[in-house]
Amino acid sequence: MSTADAVFGALRPLVDGIAATFGRSCEVVLHDYRDPERSVAAVAGSVTGREVGDAMSEIGLRVLAAGAEARNDVGYLTRAQDGRLLKCTTLPLHDVDGTLIGALCINIDVSAINRATGVLSDLLGLSVVAETPVPTTDFSGELDQVLESLIERAERTNAVPASALGRHQRLELVRSLNDAGVFALRGAPARVAKRLGISRTGLYNDLATVKKDSEQP
Structure with a gap:
């Protein structure tokens, strides 16, 4: 058994336990990045509707790109596509040699909770700070x-x-x-x-330009 297999084997039982501790508003997902297109190795809860065998989200893509430099990202906010506000924590897993x-x-x-805070603020006559x-x-x-979602955002921005x-x-x-x-x-x-x-050659040329620009002081 590889070290990675041992890590995932040890963590799988924790997935259900963590989700049960926080209740139905919590989802815990264990990702195995050795197969990015089927990275979901275990899941408990249904906040995002993910299932075992699903691919990673764009958050996972950023972690994958960071590789050995990926670090814990705790308590950040994002929205699901249906508008729900989510508080998320992403904990990268590394092998003994530091490989992600x-x-x-x-x-x-x-x-x-966010809606309840608004209602209570109204009842108490408190001003509500504009939401970031x-x-x-x-x-x-x-x-x-x-x-497709990432590209569609660019299309909307540029019309x-x-x-x-x-x-x-x-x-x-x-x-x-x-x-x-x-x-x-x-x-x-x-x-x-x-x-x-465009052609793949054209895309590689664009990538080279982007990387060259990023290296300039």
């Missing part, structure tokens, strides 16, 4: 859908289809996809190039 092998993720639906914008995360379980983006706009999209960790996935360049209506 997966992540343990805890997602808590705090929408009801929270990013939306695609938890669809399909990497193609996660990639044109991805295939009609100008070079500057396309470079910005490629940069955002690279920052999101998309290109750490096997086969991602071909998928992205097809979606953008």
Whole structure:
């Protein structure tokens, strides 16, 4: 048995226990990054609707791209695509040699608490501080859908289809996809190039430009 298998074997029993401790508003997901397109190795709770065998979300892509440098991200806020506010914690898992092998993720639906806070503030006559914008995360379980969500955001921002983006706009999209960790996935360049209506060579040229720009002081 490999060290990674031992880590996942030890953590699987904890998934149900953690979810049960926090109740029905909590979901715990154990990811095995050795198979990114089927990374969900165990899940308890149904906050995001993930199932065993589903792919990682865009949050997982960023962790995967960070590799050995990935660190704990505790208590950050995001929104599910249906608008629910989630408080999340992502704990990267490393092998004995420091290699990133997966992540343990805890997602808590705090929408009801958020609504209750608003109601209580109204009843008590307290002013409500303007809510800081929270990013939306695609938890669809399909990497193609996660990639599509990232590209659709760029289309909405620029008000044109991805295939009609100008070079500057396309470079910005490629940069955002690279920052999101998309290109750490096997086969991602071909998928992205097809979606953008360019050749893989063209995409690799864009990636080279983006990386060169990021290295400049």
